[in-house]
Amino acid sequence: xxxxxxxxxxxxxxxxxxxxxxxxxxxxxxxxxxxxxxxxxxxxxxxxxxxxxxxxxxxxxxxxxxxxxxxxxxxxxxxxxxxxxxxxxxxxxxxxxxxxxxxxxxxxxxxxxxxxxxxxxxxxxxxxxxxxxxxxxxxxxxxxxxxxxxxxxxxxxxxxxxxxxxxxxxxxxxxxxxxxxxxxxxxxxxxxxxxxxxxxxxxxxxxxxxxxxxxxxxxxxxxxxxxxxxxxxxxxxxxxxxxxxxxxxxxxxxxxxx
Amino acid sequence: xxxxxxxxxxxxxxxxxxxxxxxxxxxxxxxxxxxxxxxxxxxxxxxxxxxxxxxxxxxxxxxxxxxxxxxxxxxxxxxxxxxxxxxxxxxxxxxxxxxxxxxxxxxxxxxxxxxxxxxxxxxxxxxxxxxxxxxxxxxxxxxxxxxxxx
Numbered sequence: 001x002x003x004x005x006x007x008x009x010x011x012x013x014x015x016x017x018x019x020x021x022x023x024x025x026x027x028x029x030x031x032x033x034x035x036x037x038x039x040x041x042x043x044x045x046x047x048x049x050x051x052x053x054x055x056x057x058x059x060x061x062x063x064x065x066x067x068x069x070x071x072x073x074x075x076x077x078x079x080x081x082x083x084x085x086x087x088x089x090x091x092x093x094x095x096x097x098x099x100x101x102x103x104x105x106x107x108x109x110x111x112x113x114x115x116x117x118x119x120x121x122x123x124x125x126x127x128x129x130x131x132x133x134x135x136x137x138x139x140x141x142x143x144x145x146x147x148x149x150x151x152x153x154x155x156x157x158x159x160x161x162x163x164x165x166x167x168x169x170x171x172x173x174x175x176x177x178x179x180x181x182x183x184x185x186x187x188x189x190x191x192x193x194x195x196x197x198x199x200x201x202x203x204x205x206x207x208x209x210x211x212x213x214x215x216x217x218x219x220x221x222x223x224x225x226x227x228x229x230x231x232x233x234x235x236x237x238x239x240x241x242x243x244x245x246x247x248x249x250x251x252x253x254x255x256x257x258x
Numbered sequence: 259x260x261x262x263x264x265x266x267x268x269x270x271x272x273x274x275x276x277x278x279x280x281x282x283x284x285x286x287x288x289x290x291x292x293x294x295x296x297x298x299x300x301x302x303x304x305x306x307x308x309x310x311x312x313x314x315x316x317x318x319x320x321x322x323x324x325x326x327x328x329x330x331x332x333x334x335x336x337x338x339x340x341x342x343x344x345x346x347x348x349x350x351x352x353x354x355x356x357x358x359x360x361x362x363x364x365x366x367x368x369x370x371x372x373x374x375x376x377x378x379x380x381x382x383x384x385x386x387x388x389x390x391x392x393x394x395x396x397x398x399x400x401x402x403x404x405x406x407x408x
Contacts, residue, residue: 008288049276052283059283060272072287073280097288107269108282119324132326140318143325178317198269215269216278222286 003029003038003077004045006058007220008069008087010034010098016061021051026058031084032091034098037062038083047074059220067101069094070220097225104167104188105218107197111158111183113151114210122146144178151175151182154208161204162187165197170223186223194218 004021013035015028020039028035037058045051055073062068077083087094122143123130130143163169166187173184189197194217201213273279 049280052279053276055283056272056279070283070287072285072289073283075287075289094288108273115320116324116327119321120328123325123328130325132322136322137315137318139325140320140322143321144318147321178321201269216273217269217271219272219282222282225286225288 001079002041003036003080003083004041005071005075005077005083006037006039006055007062007071008034008036008094008098009062009066010095013037013062013065016058018057018061019054020058021045021047021054029080029083031087034087034091034094036083036087038077038080041076063105063218063220067098067104068220069097069101069225070222101221101224103191104221105191105194106186106221106223107166107189107194107215107217108172108186108219108223109158109162109183109201110181110214110216111151111155112181112212112214113154114212115147115178117210118147118150119143122150147178148175148182151178154211155183155185157208158183158204158213159185162197162200165189165193165200168224172223188221188224189217191218 006020006026009028011033012030013028015026015035015037018026020026022039022041022045024039024041026037026039028037052073059068059070077086126146130139130146132139159169162185166189168188170186171184172186173180175182175184187197198215201215205211205213273282
């Protein structure tokens with residue numbers, strides 16, 4: 001029976017009392033002072049984005065009880081023995097990671113602004129550069145680039161401020177175009193400082209007209225756990241896809257050759 | 259260990275959209291060697307990427323328009339013939355942009371449907387809209403064979 005893995009918690013944590021992927025129950029597997037929370041999958045299951053939600057639900061429930069090392073969505077062991085066999089030797093490392101996350105949670109922050117005020121702020125600094133007329137595409141490009149620079153400065157301010165109420169932070173995504181939120185950043189926040197973090201976010205919005213900050217959390221520390229064998233992960237995702245070009249063997253890292 | 263917060267602000271307990279959920283759980287998290295990552299198709303991811311790629315022309319025109327609006331108050335004489343001409347060309351360009359946009363959407367759809375069809379490798383070469391997280395096999399491990407780990 002295959003084991004679908006949600007994440008790993010310290011000690012003998014109880015498995016959350018809810019349904020996981022494929023609407024099946026979840027259970028805990030104890031290994032060496034660690035609990036892996038899994039669902040047994042008898043049959044092949046289609047994993048769509050609804051199942052991604054269930055994956056997250058289980059992790060959020062685990063996070064209520066303490067730290068959790070989240071597994072990437074779609075992580076599956078062939079059976080329970082291979083799960084325990086892999087976790088055993090890595091138990092000290094996993095326990096160390098869990099200890100590091102003991103009192104912290106991830107909060108993701110997304111920053112947007114009111115475009116009209118961004119444009120107005122940019123144009124007012126150098127009106128001659130942004131005189132209308134000529135090719136609207138060229139003008140628009142100049143404005144767009146200036147707006148991106150303006151937003152980068154605002155983003156810096158936000159990160160600097162929120163660093164004071166967090167213990168670690170990491171970029172989640174960099175905006176490639178002005179259509180995307182100009183800041184997508186993850187912060188590791190002490191559980192007892194979540195209120196301070198909220199206050200800092202609210203304060204930033206008060207201080208900066210047109211700025212909208214959306215925060216999501218507390219989340220499992222997805223952005224702050226080591227993904228270990230990165231090759232293995234990205235290669236495995238390719239499984240079933242068109243054969244990888246360029247001679248990289250997508251199957252080389254798995255113990256069972258898949 | 260619940261986390262009560264004093265401030266009543268707009269922090270959401272979880273990502274709101276499915277695309278945001280996927281964004282969070284798909285690529286990150288611990289990796290254990292024994293595990294296989296189940297392949298899945300992220301339809302939202304494909305459409306989002308396609309949208310970002312073709313956004314720039316639209317974006318530039320919109321920013322140019324925003325500047326024009328800013329300048330309407332100080333010098334109203336802009337609204338003469340040059341201004342009119344500009345509007346016309348802009349309209350034309352926007353029209354073209356929209357055409358390009360729906361074109362991309364369609365090809366993204368084709369990629370998705372050929373992926374969902376599964377099995378054949380026919381879309382190997384036209385991977386423009388694809389990211390590496392979007393492999394061609396949707397169902398959970400067809401390759402999960404008991405005899406592999408005996």
